Amino acid sequence: MCDCNSTEKSIYLPELAPITKVAMMNETEMYMHLDHDIGHKPGQFVEVSIAGIGEAPISISSSPTEAGFDMVIRKAGRVTDIMHQMQAGDKLGIRGPFGSGYPIDEMKGKDLVFVCGGIGLVPQRSMINYIMDNRADFGKIAILQGTKEFAQRIYHDELERWAGVDGVQVLETIDVAHDSWNGNVGVVTTLIDKIDGIDLTKAVNLICGPPIMYKFVLMVLQEKEVSHENIFVNLERRMKCGVGKCGHCQMNGQYVCQSGPVYRYSDLANIPEAI
C-alpha cells in the first residue's frame, strides 16, 4: 500500500523566513520582500502562514532571476490583516511554491501581451521581470495595466522602467480619473486597440485581474480572432492546502493549486466553473 514512514516531513509544515523589506504601495496594498529562496517559477504561489492566525495563498510577484521573492498584500482577511501590521525582521511561515506557473519555453521567441487589472499585475510581474532579465529570448512586449482609481496604482516606478526597455510598450488606463491624469481613461479593454506593432493572433496573451475583467477582455480578444490556445488566464481560488487534497480550489475536475492558477484558455473549454 504505502511506505510506512512517520518521520516524513509534513506537507503542511511551513518554514519560517524573515521579512526583509516592507513598503505601502498605496492605501490598501503592501509590498513585502523575503530574502528566502524557494526555487519558484513565474506564476506560482506560496501559502503564507502566521501561527495562531492561519494560512493564505499569496501570489509570488518577483522573477526567479532575483534573490528571494516579493509579495503584494491586500488586506482581505485575517492573515492579510496581520501581515499589514508586520515590519522588516518579523517572520512569516512559508510553504511552497505551488502551482504550475507560466509555460516559459512556449513563450520564447514570441510577442507577448500582458493584460492586467488592478493587483492582477502582481503575479504577472513575476513573468514580466523574468522576460526583462532574459530579454533576448522573447519578442515584443506590451503591458496593459488598468486601475480603478489613480490612488490605487501599484508598481508605477516599474511600469516606467519597463516602458524604457527596447521593444517594450506600457499602456496604462484609469477607470475613473481626475483632471490631473493625462493618460488613457476607461477600462483596460480600451487599451487593446492601442497596442503598436504586435499581431495579437500570433502573440501570447496573458490575462490577470478581477473575475469580472476576464469576460470583457476575452470578448475583445475573440473579436480580434485570437485563438484560445494563445491566451493564458491566471485564476484566483482559496487554496487551503496547496497540494491537491482539501478540495477548496477545485473547479470542476481541476485542482487550481496543482494544474493552475495559470491556465491556457483552450484548456478551460470544459471547465465552466473557471471564470
Add this chain to the structure above:
Amino acid sequence: MSIKKLNKDVFKSFVDSMIASDQSVVGVKEKVQAKGNKFAFGPLENADQLRLDYDVTLIPPKKYMLPQTETLLTYEVKGESKQHVDEQKLILVGVHPYDMIAINQMDELFSQDEYDTHYMTRRNNITVIACDVVNASENIFASSMETAVVEKGFDILLTDLGKGKEYVAEAITEKGEALLATAVDATDADDKDIAKRSAIQEANKKDLDKHTLNCKPSELSSLLEQAYEHPVWEEKAKTCFSCGSCNTTCPTCYCFDVQDLVNWNLKDGQRERSWDGCLLKDFANVAGDHNFRKQKESRFRHRLYRKGKYVPTKIGGQVACVGCGRCVGACVPDIANPVAVYNRLLEDIKP
C-alpha cells in the same frame, strides 16, 4: 496466508485478547439512541459489545483515518511550528466491504502526488478487520456500485457463516496473519466453509440493492460528460438546505478545512484540520466574498460530479460512491440519493 474457522467462543476470546493487548480496539457497538438509533463505531471494552450483524453505521469508519478534527501542527503564536503526527496503534473491527473500498480510495488520494504523512501514519497504524454484510441496511445499493465484496485493503476478512455461531477469517497481510495467529483455538477452514463464504458473498453481490442504478458505475463518467446543463440539478437542489449532511456521512468525502486555534495562555496553539463539505455555502469562497459556487444547484451538482467523474480520474476510474446509502438516510429533503439523480439523467441521456 491462512483461512481459519472460529466458532462463537473462539471468536469471543480472540476479540477479548485483542482488547487485552496494548492496542486500542474499536468496533461496531449497539445502536445508540442519541445517534438516531443507529449503529456506531466506538471503543470496545469486551467482545459482547461487538455487533457484526449491524446494517450500517451513522458515520463511516473513515473517521479513524481522517478524524473529524485533528491537529496538524503545534506552534508558538507567530513563531515556530512543529508537525504533529498521531502514531497510536488501533485495531478496527467490522468494516463493511463498501467502507473498506472507500478507505482504499482515500489511501490512494492521500498518498498520491504529495504524501500526507498525517493521514498515512494513522492509516498504517490501523489493523483493519473487515466483515461481510449480514443484514442489508435500508438504503444500501452496494450491488449496483460493485462494492458488496472487497478483496484488498484489510488485514483480516471475517464472514459470519450463520447467526454469529461460526466465522471464517482470512488474513491477507503479515499484520493480519500475526493477529489471527493469536486465535490459538481456531481451526483451518475447509473447502465447505470456503464454499459457504463464497455463497454469502455471491448473494450479497445481488442482494445489497435497495436502490438500483440503471447503468454500470463505469458508465457514469460518460453520462456526466453530457449532463452538466440538465434540469435535474435545479429540480433537486430547490429544496436543499445546504446542510452538508450528505458530505459528513459519506465514506469517500475527504475535503477539509484548516483553522488555527490559540490556547488560553495566548502563547501557543494548534493548526487543526477538520471535515468540510462542498454543499456548505461558503466552501468555494475567495477573498472579497466572491463565491465560485454560489448557487445551491452548482454545489449539489459538484458533489455528484465528484463521485461520478472528477475523483475517478484521480484513482484509475473507480467511482467515488460506494453505495452505502448513508446520504440517502441523512438528507432531510430526500434529494441526496445518487442513484435517483443518475437514473433521472439516464432517462434523457445515453452514456
